[in-house]
Every structure is written in C-alpha cells, then in structure tokens.
Amino acid sequence: MSALPAEFSLIARHFRPLAGPGALDLADDAAVFMPPAGRALVVSADAMVAGVHFLPDDPADLVARKLLRTNLSDMAAMGAVPFGYLMTVSAPRGLDDAWFAAFAAGLAADQATFGVGLLGGDTTSTPGPISLSLTILGSIVPGEAIRRVGARPGDGVWVSGTIGDGALGLLAATGQLDDPTGFLADRYRVPRPRLGLARHGVVSACLDVSDGLVQDLGHLVRAAGLGAEIMADLVPASTAARLAGPDYLERRLTGGDDYELLMAVPSAHEAAFVGHAAGLGVAVTRIGTFRQGRPEVVVRDGSGAPMAFAAPGWSHFF
Amino acid sequence: MSALPAEFSLIARHFRPLAGPGALDLADDAAVFMPPAGRALVVSADAMVAGVHFLPDDPADLVARKLLRTNLSDMAAMGAVPFGYLMTVSAPRGLDDAWFAAFAAGLAADQATFGVGLLGGDTTSTPGPISLSLTILGSIVPGEAIRRVGARPGDGVWVSGTIGDGALGLLAATGQLDDPTGFLADRYRVPRPRLGLARHGVVSACLDVSDGLVQDLGHLVRAAGLGAEIMADLVPASTAARLAGPDYLERRLTGGDDYELLMAVPSAHEAAFVGHAAGLGVAVTRIGTFRQGRPEVVVRDGSGAPMAFAAPGWSHFF
Numbered sequence: 001m002s003a004l005p006a007e008f009s010l011i012a013r014h015f016r017p018l019a020g021p022g023a024l025d026l027a028d029d030a031a032v033f034m035p036p037a038g039r040a041l042v043v044s045a046d047a048m049v050a051g052v053h054f055l056p057d058d059p060a061d062l063v064a065r066k067l068l069r070t071n072l073s074d075m076a077a078m079g080a081v082p083f084g085y086l087m088t089v090s091a092p093r094g095l096d097d098a099w100f101a102a103f104a105a106g107l108a109a110d111q112a113t114f115g116v117g118l119l120g121g122d123t124t125s126t127p128g129p130i131s132l133s134l135t136i137l138g139s140i141v142p143g144e145a146i147r148r149v150g151a152r153p154g155d156g157v158w159v160s161g162t163i164g165d166g167a168l169g170l171l172a173a174t175g176q177l178d179d180p181t182g183f184l185a186d187r188y189r190v191p192r193p194r195l196g197l198a199r200h201g202v203v204s205a206c207l208d209v210s211d212g213l214v215q216d217l218g219h220l221v222r223a224a225g226l227g228a229e230i231m232a233d234l235v236p237a238s239t240a241a242r243l244a245g246p247d248y249l250e251r252r253l254t255g256g257d258d259y260e261l262l263m264a265v266p267s268a269h270e271a272a273f274v275g276h277a278a279g280l281g282v283a284v285t286r287i288g289t290f291r292q293g294r295p296e297v298v299v300r301d302g303s304g305a306p307m308a309f310a311a312p313g314w315s316h317f318f
Numbered sequence: 319m320s321a322l323p324a325e326f327s328l329i330a331r332h333f334r335p336l337a338g339p340g341a342l343d344l345a346d347d348a349a350v351f352m353p354p355a356g357r358a359l360v361v362s363a364d365a366m367v368a369g370v371h372f373l374p375d376d377p378a379d380l381v382a383r384k385l386l387r388t389n390l391s392d393m394a395a396m397g398a399v400p401f402g403y404l405m406t407v408s409a410p411r412g413l414d415d416a417w418f419a420a421f422a423a424g425l426a427a428d429q430a431t432f433g434v435g436l437l438g439g440d441t442t443s444t445p446g447p448i449s450l451s452l453t454i455l456g457s458i459v460p461g462e463a464i465r466r467v468g469a470r471p472g473d474g475v476w477v478s479g480t481i482g483d484g485a486l487g488l489l490a491a492t493g494q495l496d497d498p499t500g501f502l503a504d505r506y507r508v509p510r511p512r513l514g515l516a517r518h519g520v521v522s523a524c525l526d527v528s529d530g531l532v533q534d535l536g537h538l539v540r541a542a543g544l545g546a547e548i549m550a551d552l553v554p555a556s557t558a559a560r561l562a563g564p565d566y567l568e569r570r571l572t573g574g575d576d577y578e579l580l581m582a583v584p585s586a587h588e589a590a591f592v593g594h595a596a597g598l599g600v601a602v603t604r605i606g607t608f609r610q611g612r613p614e615v616v617v618r619d620g621s622g623a624p625m626a627f628a629a630p631g632w633s634h635f636f
Contacts, residue, residue: 022359024465027466027537027541028396028465028466028525029362029392029395029396029466029525029526030360030361030362030392030393030395030396030398030454030456030463031359031360031361031362032358032359032360032396032398032458032463033358033359034358034359034460035353035358035359040350040351040352040353041340041349041350041351041352041353041359042348042349042350043348043349043404043437043438043453043455044347044348044349044404044438045404045405045406045438045439045440045451045453046406046440047406047407047408047440047442047449047451048442049408049442049443049444049445049446049449051445052408052442052443052444052445053442074347074348075348077347077348078346078347078348078350080348080350086361086362086363086453087363088363088364088365088451089365090365090367090370090449119361120361120362120363121363122363122364122365122451124365124366124367124370124371125367125370126367126370126446126447126449127367127369127370127446127447128367128444128445128446128447128449129444129445129446131365131367131408131444131446131449133363133365133406133440133451135361135363135404135453136348137361138348140350142352145348145350147342147346148345148346148347207346207347208347219345223345
C-alpha cells in the first residue's frame with residue numbers, strides 16, 4: 001500500500017492529541033461514550049468563515065479559540081456545563097502546516113481552560129475561504145436549562161462584562177479605530193464565555209449577545225411577550241470603548257461579537273445574583289427593566305428620550 | 319424595533335419545521351433533551367463543500383440528502399441508531415429562497431425515512447462556495463459499538479451493495495461517462511446508509527467506504543494488525559458499472575463516495591450475517607479474507623496476480 005493521504009497525517013499530528021474520552025483517538029467512524037448520568041444533554045452548533053466571522057489574517061490559535069469560545073458562550077447562556085465538541089475544518093489547499101499547528105495549540109489551551117475534549121470531526125479542502133464549524137455538547141440538571149423565554153414584568157435587564165468591545169474591536173483590528181493597548185481587538189478575537197454565571201432559580205431568561213445588544217434583547221422580549229426599556233448610559237463600557245467617544249455609542253449597542261450574557265433577573269434574586277457573579281469575578285450590571293406592553297425594546301438616552309438606530313443589530317447572513 | 323434580519327426569517331420558514339424533540343423550535347441558544355436511557359451516545363461530524371463533495375449545480379434537495387446520509391452512514395458503520403442532528407449552512411449572499419426551500423424539503427423527506435430530527439445549527443454567509451457541516455447523534459447499547467479494530471485472522475472481508483457506483487457516478491454527472499439510465503449519477507448524489515446491517519456479535523469490525531475500497535480496507539488491516547487479500551472479480555458491481563467496462567475497474571476499487579459498509583465477519587457468523595442482511599433487503603458479498611501478516615491490502619486479479627494502483631483511494635483534502 002502506498003502512503004496515506006495528507007489528510008490522515010494532518011489529523012494524526014495536530015488533532016489526535018486533542019481527542020477526549022470516547023473519541024476513540026479520532027480513528028473510528030464516530031465517538032462513543034456514556035452521557036453524564038441523570039442529566040439532560042445540551043447541544044449547539046456554530047459556523048465561522050474567514051472574512052465574515054474572523055479576519056483572514058487573524059492568528060490561527062485565536063481563530064480556534066474564538067470558534068470554541070463562541071460555542072461555549074451558548075452553553076453559558078443555557079446554564080449548561082460543556083464536556084466535548086466536534087469540529088469541521090475546510091481549508092484552502094496549501095494552507096501550511098504551521099497554521100494547523102497554531103490552530104491546534106489554541107484549541108489545546110482552551111480545552112485545558114474549559115475542561116472539554118475533541119470528540120470528532122472532519123477535515124476537507126475548499127476552493128473558498130477557511131470555513132469552520134463546531135458542535136458543542138454539554139449537560140445540565142433536567143429542567144434547569146435557562147431559556148430565552150421566562151422574563152417577567154419587573155425583572156431587571158442585566159448584562160455581564162462590558163458591551164461593544166467586540167464591535168469596536170473589529171474596527172480596531174481593521175485599522176478604522178485607534179486601539180493603543182490592543183484591548184478592543186483582543187475582545188473581538190477572544191470571547192470570554194461566562195460559564196457558570198446564569199443559574200436556574202436566579203436568572204429567569206438568558207441568551208448570549210452575539211448579534212448586538214438591542215437586537216438580542218428583542219429576542220427576550222418577543223419570547224416573553226413583554227417590553228423592555230434600557231438606559232444607554234447604564235450599558236457598561238470598557239475604558240477603551242469609552243475612550244473611543246460618544247460617536248460610537250450606537251455601534252456599541254448594536255454591533256456584534258460581544259459574547260456576554262444578557263439576562264432577566266427578578267428583583268427578589270438580585271442580591272443572590274450579584275453575590276454569585278462576584279464570586280466568579282464577573283462584573284454584572286443592571287441596564288433596564290422588563291415591562292408589560294408591546295414586545296419591543298426602548299433605549300433611552302441621558303435625557304430620557306428614546307433613541308433610534310439605523311439597524312438594531314448585526315447579521316452574519318445578509 | 320425594526321424587522322429582524324433575513325437570517326431569522328429564513329430559519330423560521332425553512333428550518334423550524336424540521337425541528338425535532340428537544341430543539342426548542344430552534345429559538346434558543348441550544349437544544350436540551352434527555353439522552354436515550356441506558357445507552358451510549360455515538361456522535362460524528364462531516365463537512366461538504368460545493369465543488370469538492372458535490373457539484374455546484376446539484377439539486378439542493380439531493381445535496382441535503384447526501385449531507386444527512388453520509389453522516390447516517392457513519393452511524394451505520396458503528397451499529398448505532400441515529401436520533402438527531404445539528405447542521406451549519408454557509409451560503410453565498412443571494413442564493414435564492416428556492417434553493418433553501420428545496421434543501422429543507424430534501425431534509426424533511428430523509429428525516430421521515432430515517433427517523434431523525436434537526437436539533438440546531440447555524441446559517442451564515444460566505445464569499446466562497448456553499449459550505450455545509452452536519453453533526454449526527456445516535457445511541458447504542460453500551461459495549462456494542464462496532465469498531466474499525468476487531469478483525470481476526472480468517473474473518474471474511476464483506477461489503478454491502480455494489481462498489482464503484484459513486485466514483486463512476488461522479489464521472490457520469492460531469493459528462494465523462496455514459497449513464498443512459500442515470501443510475502450512476504444517482505448513486506453519487508444519494509448514498510444509501512446501511513443502518514441496522516452491522517450487528518454486534520456478528521460483525522467483528524466495520525467502517526463505511528467513503529474514500530475508496532482499497533484505502534478504507536487499509537484502515538481495517540492497520541487497526542487489526544493483519545493483512546487482507548481480496549479478489550477484484552468478487553467485488554460486486556452494478557449492471558451500470560459493469561457496462562462501463564473493465565477499463566474502470568481501478569476507479570471502482572479506489573474511487574470515493576460508495577457509502578457502503580466494509581465489514582469483517584467470522585466464518586462462524588456468516589450464515590447469521592447473510593440471513594440478517596437478506597431480512598433487511600441488503601445484498602452482501604464476501605470479497606476476500608483477513609490473514610496473519612503485514613498490515614497491507616493485496617488485491618488479486620482474475621489470474622491471481624496482485625494488482626498495483628496509482629493511488630489506493632481518494633482524499634477530499636489534498
């Protein structure tokens with residue numbers, strides 16, 4: 001028999017060391033494992049395409065980490081505990097081995113950070129840009145998943161971290177915004193999934209902010225059949241985002257790539273919620289309130305006047 | 319707030335009707351469901367790119383069915399029972415709604431045929447060709463997964479169906495081979511996953527033939543640390559493939575896209591195996607034998623002489 005195709009050697013060299021329990025060394029047609037006993041499964045998948053979700057010259061290790069972390073952010077939004085993932089990589093012929101080595105190193109680092117293992121996947125060529133997909137698997141106590149539906153009138157609208165860094169980071173990474181410390185570009189390239197923050201019985205509804213705060217809050221209000229009002233001045237901004245100035249307020253509120261959690265928290269649970277977040281070292285901020293009324297989002301400026309936006313959010317599709 | 323982006327309406331129109339139990343109508347950040355009680359999970363993922371794994375002008379319903387069926391074939395190879403899948407679709411801007419409607423119709427038809435439901439996924443744009451990924455989830459009795467490792471000296475080498483139709487079908491679909499009935503092109507476009515054929519305790523090793531019979535048999539011999547000898551004349555050919563003539567023998571044995579099962583079956587289980595296959599209406603053929611010796615595949619022609627091939631198989635990577 002002649003040598004195996006390059007695909008197999010590439011998988012053996014770069015991806016096999018990432019194989020988790022049940023992955024059968026990535027040498028079989030599928031992974032086989034017992035699911036966590038007595039728990040519900042939580043599964044989600046995202047795709048990322050060079051030039052759409054990341055910049056074609058972004059470092060491969062950071063591309064890998066963004067791919068994994070955007071999916072971990074979905075687990076965080078449900079209140080789930082991730083344990084493994086499958087991944088497909090479609091790469092242009094001739095993409096060099098160093099790219100794959102760096103890509104795998106990024107995954108290895110985040111596997112250690114987040115306690116997940118690679119369970120399977122596929123590597124193919126493409127005549128187009130690098131196209132990636134990742135399916136994340138996690139688990140949760142049955143009945144304790146946190147849904148987009150569930151906000152009640154009077155619940156506070158809360159966010160984790162700071163909002164708008166990702167959108168400004170894309171501008172920074174493409175030379176359209178000054179970013180002397182590199183903070184903003186880093187926030188665009190490396191999301192911080194807020195695993196463990198959203199807890200059943202404390203948070204009544206949750207999603208992760210990936211397509212713009214205002215648009216994503218729209219998902220929560222439609223699911224609940226409620227309105228929501230938020231104060232632009234209360235939306236937390238990083239120092240770097242604040243330095244960009246007030247001209248970027250709309251971009252911060254409607255741009256994508258935050259990967260922070262947007263949550264409904266009943267007043268009765270605020271103290272428990274804030275204490276829990278502090279224990280995790282994650283900043284949380286109340287930015288508004290869910291109210292009876294038409295399912296729409298009102299954003300008020302410092303004078304209390306409702307703000308109008310060109311578009312409420314971002315789509316990676318059209 | 320203003321209308322949602324086209325992405326959400328596209329998902330609601332075409333993909334939400336495909337949502338299976340636990341998918342939460344594709345309206346949350348992840349699916350949540352109880353895994354089948356007392357069973358191991360079996361998971362696998364594949365990518366397909368237009369121009370690499372299917373032809374850019376292949377009908378969208380058949381592209382969808384190939385995407386799902388190639389993954390179902392992995393479940394068949396493990397002896398697993400599939401129950402659901404996640405899918406990512408990266409499509410060029412402007413791909414028309416009719417394409418998505420046909421794509422979803424193909425999935426709907428095969429969901430009914432195979433008893434699986436859509437659990438989640440992602441839809442994005444791409445500046446490149448249509449890029450698809452699918453992660454399939456299935457289950458199996460713990461300890462009963464059929465692996466690539468497991469063949470013993472003396473086990474027969476068996477295949478399901480006919481071999482080489484997919485490779486000749488690609489030639490037919492691209493106008494390089496006469497295909498008056500369209501049989502070969504159909505075999506390229508619509509794999510037949512052999513679910514239920516490979517059973518624990520009967521079949522000792524198995525994989526699905528996707529990259530060429532000879533190359534894929536190489537995986538079984540390396541896993542077992544055995545050699546294997548097969549007779550080219552015994553490798554089952556469809557009438558259409560036979561009509562293509564002996565010049566296409568090498569292509570049939572080394573081309574990709576068969577999605578038939580390649581199995582090791584101990585002599586003691588042959589009768590049970592053949593009876594079980596007959597009950598499913600699937601033809602199975604013994605084409606050779608696993609033997610002690612170096613882990614290599616020998617293919618003998620009608621005179622008993624070993625055949626040499628330019629390449630043992632096909633890679634979708636390089």
